[in-house]
Amino acid sequence: MRISNNPTVISNTLAGVALAGVSIGDWRVWLLALAFSLFYSAGMVFNDWCDYAIDLRERPDRPLPSGRVSRKAALLLTIGLFGVGLGCVALVSWQGLLWASCLVALIVLYDLWHKTNPISPVLMAGTRILVYLSTIAALGAGFSWQSWLAVGLLFCYVMGFTFIAKSELRPQLKALWPALCVLLPAGYALVTPDFSPIIVSVGLLSWVLHSISLVYRQRLIGPAIGRLIAGISLFDALVCIVAGNLWACSFAIAAFGLTRLAQRSIQGT
Numbered sequence: 001m002r003i004s005n006n007p008t009v010i011s012n013t014l015a016g017v018a019l020a021g022v023s024i025g026d027w028r029v030w031l032l033a034l035a036f037s038l039f040y041s042a043g044m045v046f047n048d049w050c051d052y053a054i055d056l057r058e059r060p061d062r063p064l065p066s067g068r069v070s071r072k073a074a075l076l077l078t079i080g081l082f083g084v085g086l087g088c089v090a091l092v093s094w095q096g097l098l099w100a101s102c103l104v105a106l107i108v109l110y111d112l113w114h115k116t117n118p119i120s121p122v123l124m125a126g127t128r129i130l131v132y133l134s135t136i137a138a139l140g141a142g143f144s145w146q147s148w149l150a151v152g153l154l155f156c157y158v159m160g161f162t163f164i165a166k167s168e169l170r171p172q173l174k175a176l177w178p179a180l181c182v183l184l185p186a187g188y189a190l191v192t193p194d195f196s197p198i199i200v201s202v203g204l205l206s207w208v209l210h211s212i213s214l215v216y217r218q219r220l221i222g223p224a225i226g227r228l229i230a231g232i233s234l235f236d237a238l239v240c241i242v243a244g245n246l247w248a249c250s251f252a253i254a255a256f257g258l259t260r261l262a263q264r265s266i267q268g269t
Contacts, residue, residue: 001041004262007255009040011236016135018243019147028092035088042081043107049074050111096138103130121162125155150239153185161228179212185235197242204234226268230259
C-alpha cells in the first residue's frame with residue numbers, strides 16, 4: 001500500500017483544516033485524516049489489482065503476480081478501505097461525504113485508466129486537491145481565494161511531478177514546464193506580508209530544486225519522484241503557516257520527515 005507516502009495525505013488534510021480555520025484539536029480533523037489515508041491505501045491496492053496483467057510480465061515478484069496475495073483478497077481490501085473511509089467522512093458531515101465520494105470515484109478512474117491515458121497526471125493531481133476541498137467542505141467552511149490559490153498550486157505541483165514520473169521510460173526529458181509546475185508552489189508565501197512563511201518557502205524551494213536536479217542532470221527519475229512526493233508535505237506546511245496555524249505547520253513538517261524516513265524501507269514509487 002506504499003504506506004511510506006501516507007503522511008503526505010495527513011498533511012494534505014491538515015492544510016485543508018488550516019484553510020478552513022479549524023483547530024487541529026477538533027476530533028473531526030483526525031477522523032478525516034484517517035479517512036483520506038484509507039482512500040490512499042485503497043488506491044494503491046486497486047492500482048496493483050488493475051495492473052495485474054502488466055505486472056505478470058514486468059514485475060512478477062510483486063504481491064499479486066507472485067501469488068502471495070490473491071486478486072480477490074486485494075479487491076475485497078480495496079472495497080473495505082474505501083467503505084470504512086467513507087463511513088468516517090459521513091460521521092463528520094454529509095457535505096464532506098459528497099466531496100469524498102468524488103475523490104473515491106476519481107481514484108478508481110485513475111487506477112482503471114492511467115497506463116495509456118495522456119491526461120493521467122491531471123487525474124492524479126485532481127485526487128490530491130480533492131483532499132483539500134473535501135476537508136474544507138466537511139468542516140463546513142467556505143472556499144476563500146486563498147483556498148483556491150492553494151488548490152491551484154497543489155494541482156500544478158502534483159501534475160508536474162506525475163508527468164516527470166511518466167517520462168521515466170523516455171530517453172530524455174527536455175520539457176521544462178513540469179519543472180516550473182513543481183517550483184511554483186513556493187510562491188504561495190507571497191500572499192502574506194509576514195516573514196515566517198518565507199522560511200518554509202525557502203525550504204520547499206531548496207528541496208524541489210534538489211529533486212529536479214536529479215531529473216534533468218542525472219536522470220534519476222525514481223529517487224526524484226520519491227523526494228517530490230515527500231515535498232507535498234512541505235507545501236502543506238507552507239499553506240498552514242500562511243493561514244496562521246503553527247501547530248498544523250509543525251505536524252506537516254513532521255509528516256515530510258516521516259515520509260522520507262519511511263521511504264528508506266518502503267519505496268515511495
